[in-house]
Amino acid sequence: MKPSPISATVDFDAPGVSHGFLRLPYSRDDAAWGSVMIPLTVVKNGTGPTALLTGANHGDEYEGPIALFDLAAKVRAEDVSGRLIILPAMNYPAFLAGTRTSPIDKGNLNRSFPGRPDGTVTEKIADYFQRVLLPMADVVLDFHSGGKTLDFLPYCAAHVLPDKVQETRAFDLVRAFGAPWSCRMLEIDAVGMYDTAAEEMGKVFVTTELGGGGTATARTTEIAKQGLRNLLIAAGVLKGEVAPRATRWLDMPDADCFTFAEDGGLIAFWADLGDRVEAGQPVAQIYPTGRTGIAPLSVTAGRSGLLVARHFPGLVKPGDCVAVVAVEV
Amino acid sequence: MKPSPISATVDFDAPGVSHGFLRLPYSRDDAAWGSVMIPLTVVKNGTGPTALLTGANHGDEYEGPIALFDLAAKVRAEDVSGRLIILPAMNYPAFLAGTRTSPIDKGNLNRSFPGRPDGTVTEKIADYFQRVLLPMADVVLDFHSGGKTLDFLPYCAAHVLPDKVQETRAFDLVRAFGAPWSCRMLEIDAVGMYDTAAEEMGKVFVTTELGGGGTATARTTEIAKQGLRNLLIAAGVLKGEVAPRATRWLDMPDADCFTFAEDGGLIAFWADLGDRVEAGQPVAQIYPTGRTGIAPLSVTAGRSGLLVARHFPGLVKPGDCVAVVAVEV
Amino acid sequence: MKPSPISATVDFDAPGVSHGFLRLPYSRDDAAWGSVMIPLTVVKNGTGPTALLTGANHGDEYEGPIALFDLAAKVRAEDVSGRLIILPAMNYPAFLAGTRTSPIDKGNLNRSFPGRPDGTVTEKIADYFQRVLLPMADVVLDFHSGGKTLDFLPYCAAHVLPDKVQETRAFDLVRAFGAPWSCRMLEIDAVGMYDTAAEEMGKVFVTTELGGGGTATARTTEIAKQGLRNLLIAAGVLKGEVAPRATRWLDMPDADCFTFAEDGGLIAFWADLGDRVEAGQPVAQIYPTGRTGIAPLSVTAGRSGLLVARHFPGLVKPGDCVAVVAVEV
Amino acid sequence: MKPSPISATVDFDAPGVSHGFLRLPYSRDDAAWGSVMIPLTVVKNGTGPTALLTGANHGDEYEGPIALFDLAAKVRAEDVSGRLIILPAMNYPAFLAGTRTSPIDKGNLNRSFPGRPDGTVTEKIADYFQRVLLPMADVVLDFHSGGKTLDFLPYCAAHVLPDKVQETRAFDLVRAFGAPWSCRMLEIDAVGMYDTAAEEMGKVFVTTELGGGGTATARTTEIAKQGLRNLLIAAGVLKGEVAPRATRWLDMPDADCFTFAEDGGLIAFWADLGDRVEAGQPVAQIYPTGRTGIAPLSVTAGRSGLLVARHFPGLVKPGDCVAVVAVEV
Amino acid sequence: MKPSPISATVDFDAPGVSHGFLRLPYSRDDAAWGSVMIPLTVVKNGTGPTALLTGANHGDEYEGPIALFDLAAKVRAEDVSGRLIILPAMNYPAFLAGTRTSPIDKGNLNRSFPGRPDGTVTEKIADYFQRVLLPMADVVLDFHSGGKTLDFLPYCAAHVLPDKVQETRAFDLVRAFGAPWSCRMLEIDAVGMYDTAAEEMGKVFVTTELGGGGTATARTTEIAKQGLRNLLIAAGVLKGEVAPRATRWLDMPDADCFTFAEDGGLIAFWADLGDRVEAGQPVAQIYPTGRTGIAPLSVTAGRSGLLVARHFPGLVKPGDCVAVVAVEV
Amino acid sequence: MKPSPISATVDFDAPGVSHGFLRLPYSRDDAAWGSVMIPLTVVKNGTGPTALLTGANHGDEYEGPIALFDLAAKVRAEDVSGRLIILPAMNYPAFLAGTRTSPIDKGNLNRSFPGRPDGTVTEKIADYFQRVLLPMADVVLDFHSGGKTLDFLPYCAAHVLPDKVQETRAFDLVRAFGAPWSCRMLEIDAVGMYDTAAEEMGKVFVTTELGGGGTATARTTEIAKQGLRNLLIAAGVLKGEVAPRATRWLDMPDADCFTFAEDGGLIAFWADLGDRVEAGQPVAQIYPTGRTGIAPLSVTAGRSGLLVARHFPGLVKPGDCVAVVAVEV
Secondary structure, three states: OOOOOOEEOOOOOOOEEEEEEEEEEOOEOOEOOOEEEEEEEEEEEOOOOEEEEEOOOOOOOOHHHHHHHHHHHHOOHHHEOEEEEEEOOOOHHHHHHOOOOOOOOOOOHHHOOOOOOOOOHHHHHHHHHHHHHHHHOOEEEEOOOOHHHEEEOOEEEEEOOOOHHHHHHHHHHHHHHOOOEEEEEOOOOOOOOHHHHHHHOOOEEEEEEOOOOOOOOHHHHHHHHHHHHHHHHHOOOEOOOOOOOOOEEEEOOOHHHEEEOOOOEEEEEOOOOOOEEOOOOEEEEEEOOOOOOOOOEEEEOOOOEEEEEEEOOOEEOOOOEEEEEEEEO | OOOOOOEEOOOOOOOEEEEEEEEEEOOEOOEOOOEEEEEEEEEEEOOOOEEEEEOOOOOOOOHHHHHHHHHHHHOOHHHEOEEEEEEOOOOHHHHHHOOOOOOOOOOOHHHOOOOOOOOOHHHHHHHHHHHHHHHHOOEEEEOOOOHHHEEEOOEEEEEOOOOHHHHHHHHHHHHHHOOOEEEEEOOOOOOOOHHHHHHHOOOEEEEEEOOOOOOOOHHHHHHHHHHHHHHHHHOOOEOOOOOOOOOEEEEOOOHHHEEEOOOOEEEEEOOOOOOEEOOOOEEEEEEOOOOOOOOOEEEEOOOOEEEEEEEOOOEEOOOOEEEEEEEEO | OOOOOOEEOOOOOOOEEEEEEEEEEOOEOOEOOOEEEEEEEEEEEOOOOEEEEEOOOOOOOOHHHHHHHHHHHHOOHHHEOEEEEEEOOOOHHHHHHOOOOOOOOOOOHHHOOOOOOOOOHHHHHHHHHHHHHHHHOOEEEEOOOOHHHEEEOOEEEEEOOOOHHHHHHHHHHHHHHOOOEEEEEOOOOOOOOHHHHHHHOOOEEEEEEOOOOOOOOHHHHHHHHHHHHHHHHHOOOEOOOOOOOOOEEEEOOOHHHEEEOOOOEEEEEOOOOOOEEOOOOEEEEEEOOOOOOOOOEEEEOOOOEEEEEEEOOOEEOOOOEEEEEEEEO | OOOOOOEEOOOOOOOEEEEEEEEEEOOEOOEOOOEEEEEEEEEEEOOOOEEEEEOOOOOOOOHHHHHHHHHHHHOOHHHEOEEEEEEOOOOHHHHHHOOOOOOOOOOOHHHOOOOOOOOOHHHHHHHHHHHHHHHHOOEEEEOOOOHHHEEEOOEEEEEOOOOHHHHHHHHHHHHHHOOOEEEEEOOOOOOOOHHHHHHHOOOEEEEEEOOEOOOOOHHHHHHHHHHHHHHHHHOOOEOOOOOOOOOEEEEOOOHHHEEEOOOOEEEEEOOOOOOEEOOOOEEEEEEOOOOOOOOOEEEEOOOOEEEEEEEOOOEEOOOOEEEEEEEEO | OOOOOOEEOOOOOOOEEEEEEEEEEOOEOOEOOOEEEEEEEEEEEOOOOEEEEEOOOOOOOOHHHHHHHHHHHHOOHHHEOEEEEEEOOOOHHHHHHOOOOOOOOOOOHHHOOOOOOOOOHHHHHHHHHHHHHHHHOOEEEEOOOOHHHEEEOOEEEEEOOOOHHHHHHHHHHHHHHOOOEEEEEOOOOOOOOHHHHHHHOOOEEEEEEOOOOOOOOHHHHHHHHHHHHHHHHHOOOEOOOOOOOOOEEEEOOOHHHEEEOOOOEEEEEOOOOOOEEOOOOEEEEEEOOOOOOOOOEEEEOOOOEEEEEEEOOOEEOOOOEEEEEEEEO | OOOOOOEEOOOOOOOEEEEEEEEEEOOEOOEOOOEEEEEEEEEEEOOOOEEEEEOOOOOOOOHHHHHHHHHHHHOOHHHEOEEEEEEOOOOHHHHHHOOOOOOOOOOOHHHOOOOOOOOOHHHHHHHHHHHHHHHHOOEEEEOOOOHHHEEEOOEEEEEOOOOHHHHHHHHHHHHHHOOOEEEEEOOOOOOOOHHHHHHHOOOEEEEEEOOOOOOOOHHHHHHHHHHHHHHHHHOOOEOOOOOOOOOEEEEOOOHHHEEEOOOOEEEEEOOOOOOEEOOOOEEEEEEOOOOOOOOOEEEEOOOOEEEEEEEOOOEEOOOOEEEEEEEEO
16 A cells, blocks of 8 residues: 655654644645645653544544643653553644534545545545554543534544453543543444544544534533543553542433424424433424424424434534433443 | 516415425526525415424525425415415525525625615515515514524524514514523624514514524424424414423623634634533633644633624634623523 | 716717727726726718617627627628617627626626716616617617527517507517517516616617527527618618518416426426417426435426426525426517 | 345335435535435335336436435335336436436436445446346336437337337336337347346336426426336236227338537527428528627438427537437337 | 715724734625625834735736745835825736636726725725725836736836826836836826826835736746835835846827737737737737638737737637737837 | 547548547536537648647646647648647636636646546546547647746646656757747646546657746747647657747656645735745745734745746635746756
8 A cells, every 4th residue: 555645744752742733735727836834833752552542533522632632732752651642633724624524625624534544635634544543542532522513512432342351441541531420432433533543453442522513612621621531641641640520421322312393494492402302202293494483393302312413503404413322320 | 666577477366385486587607597486385274374484594494494394295275374485405506505695696695685686686586575565474483493504402593672562573473482491682783684684674574593503403493394384373274273392591791701712723622502601711712723733722702601602613714703692582 | 877987989970880988987896997998889871760789788699789799790781771780699698798787896787777977887888788789779689589597489579568569560670570480578677677778769660589508409590690681771770671581479478477486406307498388287397306215296387388488407596496487479 | 156235124014105315425526424315215015026116317307306205205015016116316416406317427317227235336237237236126107208308299108129029018107107108129238237137137127208308297297107006916916907099010221320510609599399201301491609790500310201300409500319200110 | 975884993003013804894695794804004103104915906916025025024114105005906806716716706806996885895895995995005016917818018007197206206116116018108098097096195116017928937927026116215105225126118099009810710920029019910810710721810919019908818809909019118 | 438429520531631629518507408519620631640739738828728729720721740639728627717627517627637537527528538539549648837826937848757768758849949948747646637648658748837827928929829839740740840949858756846734814925936046945925814013924935946827816825736846957
């Protein structure tokens, strides 16, 4: 396979704090010899594990980028035991555009793994993580939130895995992170995901969903910063002590957790995030927008549990995911 | 002045419930003899005042349209004493597009009054309200929320007016509405506003800000529906009794309430809506997005009070309003 | 009022055939000192009236431009008695784009009269016709067809006018044109139309609707060419003899002739152009496109008569004109 | 090969009439967990063959969708012997946009077979037909028309095939369909076509070209509805009797049937659909649009026969197919 | 007339160097309460005249913005006698977009004077200069270059004016500026220009054309910086001594200086900027791009002189200005 | 592998001068049976080598297309010994759009080799060159310039190759071309290039960089025309004598020749093309555009030598190539 066209402007093995870029050559109409410059910080000190930390895998999710730009700006080399590789905006073109996918190629980075060195810009980023960055890592934390079209109860999560040692280490870090909610996920369709790429290499992989709507609140920002610090300490790569925080565990056992719209219109919810809903009862109504005087259509929950995610925009389209219900464990 | 090109497909004086449209001829490339069809419900019964009820003056604000599509679908003529004129989506092209302004002409309807019969589509809508609908009304309720780029504490509001009888009647309706917060507004720059157009005709005008971010929650939807019902009963146009709800009063005395960004980047708030902030202290930080390792810039509050509105998207541009602080009274 | 910024590259008074342009300065991002170049032919010979001949007043109507580009390419000066001023593509930017309105300013030229010398590109064209070209003319022929979104039975038409001498001369030319159908039009809303601008100056004004759908057939092309020749001979500006052709007369007495859609969807007609329809009976059905298994909505004729125009595209939007019914006289 | 990500919301084996969707997950900026919902009706009763019926393989062709939305809305289970699988809008995103290809990925569905389960949206649709729907079918009817840029004499057609039993059965159904014209097609370049995919599985495949220009007339709509009914009866899947209709047979023997433009401009035809043209004689003229006074360029027929298809829009571009001539047999 | 909605964040009368913004409120879909922030530097020291200095009146012209951002970053208050008001990017939205006109409203700022306080964004900028900034100024220097579509010999210029004292002072500053070429301009069509607005108030107005093509070279940048310094010293607002530079004077007496294209295509020049051309001789050839084997069309000079400006892009459109010829004096 | 869908309308073996097209079928929304028509001239006379001559491999580079449209229009068969295959606009869709890459598929033709017969339009063009045109050629000349975003000192170049006979023949032609500068290139990353495709077949391949900025000057046009003539004579395919011209030789030994921007802003160069620069010294400064009063950032040369290429537009983006320095040999 061809080498990646991406080059880093910093040395991953240099001690201390190094700020730089991944430079990805990208020839185009407005820059014949242009590049995408993905900001990168590497912190190396002494011996210890390597943590690979990413935000904006989807470009419209903000708690992760805030926590990681903040960490990169403040971290001192002497606080580290091992190495931090920090990319606050993994799909950088999407992040700058404020969109889930890349404005260059519409690539959804989290469905593009293992990528290609001679593919689109998004595929080149995936390939660089697959073949260069993931192999360096022991622990991988990839921040997600709901983005502009979904909103989530804030939780940290890991996957149920065949290797129970690997799984246990991941859930230990989820517990250390200490989000208000924690989630055990059984991934059904893992094709193309960064999660899967990392886990198949045996890495300890942790992810989050910390809010959504294309914004971050002071509360969710604080969850991200505190959780990041706790996780890095628990992983042994940051000095200090974990600040324990209570968490409640959730499970999403099957496809009945997800409700999709069959009609478009103006959506009005009957329940907010964290509310308890019952199977077969309406979670929302959809008003047709072409006329007044028409009764709205009800959208029902497929199972009983907590409303953990919902469609965010005021208008809904046929096929959109309206609600996700999880079971408390 | 020329007559409006808009025609209503229902009779404003017919008794009972009539559902129809304002038809606004709009010739364009994809419809040589096309029209904009703005949904409209008129309910007339017995004698009593006329209430003119509007949502989606800005097309990305949703509590009002939900409450009004719902009212139009459920209201029975016998519950009314007088007349309801319901336009759940006043700037209908903007509402369908999910945008603040009209996708046809970029018109901000709430800055387009008194409008023009031979102007743009948005100006034609304004003109029809100015010369046809407002003159029919006694009470005007215009629902607003923050839209996709702002988020608000939920409040109902009216303006301080030179005519104290008119002002008192408006604040009586604000109190009846019963939102969690109520606001006295001293409008400085009222040029082109629907509010001003209504008030200058002597109408009792009430408005709201009920949330934002381009969505509606179950909670804010309920505030809108309950408030609408209460207000219409208090105004004497709907039969029934006002369901009293507690409210707290706010004031925004001067320009120091508003903080604007001078730099763009990734925004992280230090306070959430309803939190108390102090003059001169940071309400948010802006991280430059071009590099890691740079200290964020602080954005400070201009006065002490409650954070009643904030910038919503995760990225901020120079010139955006970051925060609004109000004083509790 | 300021002078027009438009200049002609040919002399309107030079004998013989002159091909050139109206040059309209138009500064823009891709041409700081650019211009719109509207093709123009002037033919002058001996004494006689001036005929001003235009196509593509709406840019997606083709019989007129074909007949006029053809005339401009073939006409010999010795065949003329007086003067021909030929502009095959009056709204030239719209014509090049194949759109009803101008891609530059979305201007509908036939709603832009009298125009402005310091307005948009479309308004500048209208102003030049209003103040320079129309004053030169005795007879004005403005070709129309249905464009991309409407289709018409082929007819030539003139307006019922207060000045009966002017009216009679126009209908004489309509009869000479000899389209399969001829129409007496009582213009209700004449604001901004080229027709009105010409008639108010006392010019003899004739127009057509010769097909539509954004194309021309061999048959409608032949109607346009033959009619043009006949009309110019009857007007005394072209030598030769009128080739008589049978025509049938139509009338559109009121607004009931026009049927508009209140719903969008897939449209299926029950009648074709020239078919007889009855008041209150369906002319078309609209199938909702979001689901199968739903009964289509019927659209009915407002009066009995011939179907003389119909919505053209396979999908219809709320507010589109679906059908026009005329009465045979 | 991976399983298709598409799931049907109805059971293909359930007796009676089932209306539902193919749900195709499609994550994008405006719907993180969105889907394309392709309307689908399945009718099953007793024993008998399965007919797979599709319209809008190209999204701007309308006779098929009308006939199939109509059938889906009216068909009763007791009229069926076997099974109907009805997809009135096969490339549903293209159909909603009114475009030949998908607005999502510019995919021409009829050049995308056999498709890919991990490809673009259009490729996923093709793959689902290839691996799920086609294997269920005995008879396949795929409606086409000319779309927005071509216009056709209305005909039903099948391919000359190596398997003469399969071929004979197809032409029997073409004859039963009873369009005004019927066509024997020898496909030269069949790469990626739905036709080929079906025929290679041994299915009896019938197609049509029933008009064009991006619209449907009452006449072509009736041809589609009657032909559909006749074909289904002849195929033994619908009860009733074939209503015989006269048809005339056409052949398109080689590449000389097709004439392409080498210059762009305003196109004027010398012949209409169904007219007889002679090899070497002009079928159309192209007027350059940059100036007046230039002789038009002639476009000639490559062989003698009937004009069975023509370029539709009033402007033509270099490389466009101007005319198709077929031989009557 | 209404007050301007623009406010400055700095005090124009404060001594020392103040960096800030003009804040222009601009409500839009992506910022309900957004603003345009136009960078501004004010330097005040002692007594003396006020110089108003602007670049990017057209957003794709770069020598001026470079010289003014540079001056703003380096100037010390003690070097000034009077006041500098520096706006390096007058039409700031156009400057950020790299386009001649504003991406917001397509406004050409230099054709928008005197502007309107309630107009478009560009008209509001013009109005603020007209009513606030120009009245403060004694000397006005407005930098121009050719932008992306024209290229110029570098010259400084002023207008022939009715007030000969005003004219003489302007030409004294042109001479002090010391560009390689200097130009006396007799403005024919001055409607809407900033130049005219300034001159009608009696201000001493100087402008430049310093290159073009949407770039700046080291050479033209140096001309701008040196000329700016010289002019400010000569105007008495900057301390120091004028560094004399040789200049040659040009005149553009009439419309024959300008040659426009009547055809589009690939343009090849026979002369470069500064070359001598003769009336009636070709300055360029235009190759049609639709075919090979066609002779190119010649474009000729309307008078003899120096080629001082030319069309820049490799393709030319009908109506574009191809060449400007000036006379040396 | 499938055959190419492209067909030539001329016979490559016919004696004399033949003008025609490569016709590439391209079905799309605005032309169901449309094609891309790439202009082509073939000149064949007697015996001798075949020269394949191309311009607009990148669509915004103009010296090559001018020289080749000119040659195609003027060349006489009797001047040729062998065969010329002339494609003045290789990536024709990009050339018509004035963009580096194809507006159809964003394809960079010079990174698309060897192409695919069933790929995108750009890949189909590459495949036709790879499998049809290159095999016919002995000598290949592919004209390049800097395009809209780069500017170059004018040079002709060839690659250092493993086959020294092939290399020597190429450099002999570079010397004959006689550009002001000549360059020896050691291609590091040759993936997908036309150059490599030609060289791997053993063809003698010569290329150029003759200016840039998206324009051509009289001077660079003359270099292209003279060099083309000289090269064809030296290659033995055109009769006549080489007109010797002085040239200076350049070398670009390693990656230090290239400098990239890490920040965006307004760029001001300290050196122009052809100026000598020193390693470690600034070649340009970048002014941040968000505020005044900030010191610009310096961009330094990585090695000493001549500035042979530079970023062209006035604004620069992070990742753009700012400068290329070469060593004189």
